[in-house]
Amino acid sequence: MFDITPGRTLVEVRNLKMHFPIHAGVFRQRVGEVKAVDGISFDIYEGETLGLVGESGCGKSTAGRAILRLYDITDGAVKIDGIDISSQPQPDLRKMRPTMQMVFQDPQASLNPRMKVRDIIGEPLEEHTSMGKPERREKVLELMDAVGLNRDFANRYPHEFSGGQRQRIGIARALALNPKFIVCDEPIAALDVSIQAQVVNLLEDLQAEFGLTYLFISHDLSMVRHIADRVAVMYLGRIVEIADRETLYSAPKHPYTQALLSAVPEPDPWIEEKVERIILQGDVPSPSNPPHGCNFCTRCPQVMDICRSEEPPEVEITPGHRTACHLYSNS
Amino acid sequence: MTNPVDTPELPDGAIGVLATKPRNQWLDVWDQFKTHKGAMAGLIFFVFIVAAVYLGPFLWTLDPGYIDIRSRNQGPSWAHPFGADQLGRDILARMLAGGRVSISVGLTAMGLSLVVGTFIGVIAGYWKRLDGLLMRLTDLFLALPLLPLLLVIIMLFRDPLRAVLGLEAGIFTLIVFVIGITSWMQTARIVRGDVLALKEREYVLAARSIGTPSRRVVSRHILPNILSPIMVSATLGIATAIITESSLSFLGLGFPPDYPTWGRLLFDAKDMIQQYPERVVWPGLAISLTVLAVNYIGDGLRDALDPRIRGR
Amino acid sequence: MLNYTIRRLLLAIPTLLFISLVIFLLLDLAPGDPMSSIPLTVPDEVKQRMREALGLGEPVYVRYFQWLKQFFIVEPQVAWDHWFGTDFSEGKQRVISFQNRAPVMDTVMERVPQTLWVVGLSYVFATLIAVPIGIYSAYKQYSWFDQIGTFISMIGFSIPTFFSGVLLIVVFSVILGWFPSIYDTTHRVTDWDSFVYQARQMAMPVFVLTLYNAAQVSRFMRASTLDNLNQDYVRTARAKGMSERVVVLLHVVRNSLIPVVTVIALGVPTIFGGAIITEQVFQVNGLGQLLIIAIYASDAPMVQTVTFIFAVLIVLFNLVADILYGVLDPRIRYD
Amino acid sequence: MADGAAPVLHVRDLKTVFKTRSGAVHAVNSVSFSLAPGELLGVVGESGSGKSVTMMSLIGLVPSPPAVVTGTSVDFGGMDLLTASEAKLRAIRGARIGFVFQDPMTSLNPVFTVGFQLMEPLRKHMGLSKPQARKRAAELLDLVGIPDAHRRLKDYPHQFSGGMRQRVMIAMALACDPEVLIADEPTTALDVTIQAQIIELMHELRAKLGMAVIWITHDLGVIAGIADRVLVMYGGQIVEHAPVRELFKNPQHPYTRALLKTVPSVRGEREPRLSTIEGQPPILTAQPTICPFADRCPTRFNRCLTENPQRYYAGDGHDVACFWDFETGTPRHV
């Protein structure tokens, strides 16, 4: 789709950092930190889906949670709908919660096994609205309709559902307060292929219906290609490349993005045959001790001397397509 | 895609999809529990004992303190089915009264230790800032040599408390308090561990992302989900409390001699084990079987609450 | 690991100091009077003089600091002197019991052998018996062996030791006459006969305690083994063609032992204090009996010291348990 | 696909039932297939379709009880594995049939060094002495691309990253030069970049060692890139079996067809909307007497609800368990 007209900026993330302290030594002093998210910046426009991809442990979930202020962030600013939430105390944030919601990775783990579906979906209503009981019940049933759950299931417990159904419950809960912005943290990773499509379609339908804005976190590049309007690629706590979907998938610039895309297997033996794989060597370094210079320098097939000493700046290659790599910096 | 000739409706239950009958989780637990023979036997026995000691006195109305000097040291008879003791008091009535005390001590001490343990465990697990402090406190209590301290505390407060609360209530409160206050640490540790794990569960995160305040996160999402370890702790707590109470009585530091409990009855009778073995055997069996029953219940509960075993 | 140990040791110091203070204050508050066991025929003035001779007239904090000094400075010096023949402790006041005016530590050391013999041995037996039983029970879950093992271990920790102990004495000492009912602490093992006697006099208390401890350890071992039997690496071992023996006895047991070993280590301090009742029943006159007599006699220095030693042991073995955990489980390396 | 050669493994009519407290689970129902020497057989199917249980039943690795494995035969090099004694099976496991499991995090024993675990099958099956075994273990680690192999033998599994652990698992499976390697979702838990590394490694090793491989996965992309032949499983049954290109070009089972459509691609056309398979996989509380896919099938008709289809011929080396013939758009006449 080339006809994206960037709407209003709904979410603005600037230099967001989330460091988890590491304690060690005789007195448990702070000896370092896990730099799970180390200075990321991007905008999300109203009504769009921003895909966030990257390998396991690169800080995607942390970023998602930090944006919703589920963590007390280390540094940086997050504005949602124009309101800076980066330093508000938790009680004040409570009022903001209805605008921003989250859908979680593990549909089993994200539902309290001791609560009925009705109560799970009704919880946000109970917390934030003054609806009476019957009203609330009606609303819950409406939500269940919206996500395609049979109303009869309202009195069941989560373990009585299949994975896809559970994820629907989670989505219904996120929708309850008519949010503008939803962070979907790998909502389909734990599901079977045949079920994944159901959930993705549902998310798309809901977006169209309610005008939602998604941050869609995933490591499944093909699914992100399907659902996202723009895609950001993370590596070791940083965003290495961000662009609209078509640009990113057809002309990735950053060596990591290139490698990542090339590694995705293709469910088509004929294409598969022709794929030129860039096989990365080694593993992702530990975020508590990232390499000097460019984070990717330890595995980069096109590494240069400068990469080992200097952090690459972010450059805008074409409008909306930015990458942080020395290959493109000043040359 | 070509349309098939016809698309018949699926007959009901042709292929099991998902059990459609909504089931309460506790019913599942109960179903699983029922398959554990030992636990069922234990439960039946425990219910029987509890019913006997609490309801028994309505049926067997003899006063456990009434002295019928003519029938002293008598063996079992219609008037005294379990015989009479050295003052001619009815042993059945004393067993019932003693059981009431022993089991009440077990239940309340367990309750107390559970409340304290859960409270401390939840606070320490959920609020990181208090964790260090509370865990130090727990370690401290764990490092206290309990039996000696128990003995000292009982010696210390027995009489002051008795003065305030009256004879029976005073000593009862003290013993319950002492047992409860010295046995909460395991529960606290288990609970803390579970809370730490639960806190990272996505549904807790979900609740926080909704904006549920901590208080309600704890009461709605954390507490119900640590119920299983707490319940297992509870059964074991009853068992240890009953044993501790009888040990205290055995060391002569529990309830006073004129206040029957199973431990006390056993202690009083142990010298006569050869002359009147039944007097030792009754309280001994009562303690052992009750504790056995409760332990079996705990074992069964542990199995029943273990989702790996329960299966869905 | 070293850092961790040092940190734990450092943390133990305030904990133990606090515990010692708590115990001291409790004992001071305790209403008992060391003179209450003196016959009524001894007049009050005499009792008052005796009390003063015990130093009971001093204020609490003075006595506490005195105790601290005696326990932490003088007693170690005495031990040092004893081993190296020096005389640092010459003329210094040690912790003295109210009952017999003898140094508390001497009495404690005198009691250690029989406690170790009886309670320690039973603990060793219990572990040796319980671990295989636990493994086998888990391996054959719900088999006859498991059911019976479960039943026996349930019985083991359901029957209070004072009940089983008295029963054993009546059956085996009185009726059958197989074992002595009173433990002879002066007995020395010098030859086979004296060894047999020692074995006989230990038989009943060791049995009672072994049953109790084995019951607990075997439950732990069973649970832990069950946990591990379902692990993926067990399947891997089987897939490698390892025999069942190797799979269970090597792969599973090694992992299952990790939590159990720490449980066992945590139980060691109870060797020294927890067998109070059993010692009482069989007149083993070990540390437990020492403590209980001291409590009855309101012998504050003795109670204080013995209790505190227990506290030290508990703290120490907690640390040992945690370190063992780290040593046994390569995944866990503190800091 | 090495057609003419005699298969190394021939499975006929394998059934596995789990007798659990909450009822029986018929996890594998009449599965038959064969494996030719040197070929890579891909097995796909959604979670719970019985892929793992099938492969583990072959060699007696399912826990029994609760599992009961029956069948006509499992022929491996002239021996029937179903009736073979446990001792014989043990001699085959790890030696002639190697296994790689899905989760590299939990499949290695955390308390033994990697070296020890690697040396175990070497010493048992090949009778190597300790130094010999150590040497060979180091070679194996080297083979699977772990640098500094000798030193790393002394490390514990937790000191390895996920991808390296999976390599260790592969090295372990390859230790005794097996004729068959069964890899149960060896890359599912890994990142795509690591997955690419492992697949690359697999290609190399197969070229070098020439063993037959059964590769279980639910990622059609992986299958497309690696397999010679594919089995599609659903509800404990094999619903379709074909050479890999044939399958992708000409899927004959409605399930396979639907599956291929639900998967988006990074390179091909971007579908505006994903197609889905509505409904849930079946719960196998009994031997299915009707087609297990019937309730989700867009082309079902009366017969599907009365009979469980057998595998019908659908082309060269291609068979399918379905009554509907997509070629003709009519029910199959059999």
Added chain:
Amino acid sequence: ERGADGHVNVIYWQAASTMNPYLSGGTKELEAASLVLEPLARYDEGGNMVPFLAESVPTVENGGVSADLTTITWKLKEGLLWSDGTPLTSADVAFTWEYCTAEGGGCSQSEKYNDVVSVDTPDDLTVVVTFGVPKPFPYGPFVGAQAPIIQKAQFADCVGEAMASCTDENFAPIGTGPFKVDEFKTNDVASMSANPNYRDPAKPAFATLTLKGGGDAAAAGRSVLETGEFDYAWNLQLAPDVLAAMEAAGKGQVVSSFGTLVERIMVNMTDPSASLGDERATAAHPHPFLSDIAVRKALSMAIDRELLVEIGYGAAGRATCNVLPAPAIYASTANDACLVQDIEGAKALLDEAGWVPGADGIREKDGVRISVLYQTSTNAVRQDFQAIIKQWWNEIGVEVELRNIDASVFFGGDAGSPDTFQKFFADLEMYANNFDGTDPEAYMANWECSQAPRPETQWQGNNMPRFCSEEYDALVAEMAKTGDINERARLAKAMNDMLMQEYVIIPLVDRGRVSAHSNTLGGVVLNTWDSELWNAADWYRMDM
């Protein structure tokens, strides 16, 4: 022949904590020490004084006691040796006095040396004890198990404050007794062997002796009577039928003997109500109803003492109506009527005195209800007694509230605790008491007016009933001046009778001692006036 009979095993279920009787006043320590340390003279089983280290017992008649009753001169036997072979001299005797009366030592027997102004040693064998006041009964110092002679050479550095630090000496005192300590484990066991220098070369018959402590009375009894592991067990306070059954096992026999220990109920003659504040339980306020003798007498009459004996003590007890039941010459027979329970009589007495049953059956007069608080120490037998006596008293219309207090508090001298037996913040209290030796003078002086515990004396004193009678005080004074034994007996009996007939003390049971020895142990003579082990030198092994 010395040492010919091998080994003897003695069990004391309360273990001795030290071997030095001057450090601990406990019976168990005294008795353990009596195997090693000896006094100049002791009491035999009949309560008669017999010389041990002394040649003879000095009296006024034989000139050993001065006519003014202020000095007593002891002559030591010749050739006495300590177990280490050194001779025993009068210096050791004098040292013993110095040792026990030194400042800061806290000697538990210092009362034995009351009024002693000097102990002179004119020669090695003569000891002259001088008192500051006339002592009609000058046999306190150096007599009985409480005041044995210790060796000066051994204890010279252990005087006063140093007393406590002499652990080695305290645990293994050198003595003149039949045994010497080989090893002493505190609160556990003492191993002894025959004293090679014992004055009678043929004794003791046993070469070694083990004195084991610990456990309980039942275990001790069992080990002698049933399993035969031990030869002698001390103080078997067990239910009569239990003892009888144990004895039936045929391994040993039970022996018993009576002394002066009387279980009694003290009647509070003062008002203990809390509302009186500082004057609570002092002579300022007489008791509202117990000051009526009819009530006190009725309480006594309602008790069936024989039954109490049967329940609580069996062979180790006998009903008594005297607070001074022995020795025989002091025992009064004037009050024996109380041996028979008389409930009806008690009721009649109360009716007559105007105490009539109220609506709830509790007797009252002028709005005062007879409702008593009856306290004692925590102890199984005492609680049985409480329970059954309560029932009897209820029968005669007396309301009874029971209370038991931990012995360490009840008998502990803490002036801050409201629960001591001396404060007596109750109407009635029950405990047992006796006196050392055979002379009741000090004992009977307990009930002088001045002995009443009260705030001014920090609640010290032994006159628990706060009984106060000039007549009684006069008798006490007279006894202090009287030397003649018969006259003393008359006075003591008079005092006893006065207390009994005033019913300020309600005696219940004369508690004897019950011990057991195996059938093969010969020579056991149970002695309640001194250590039970007083004649261990004479014990021997009998062939069966």
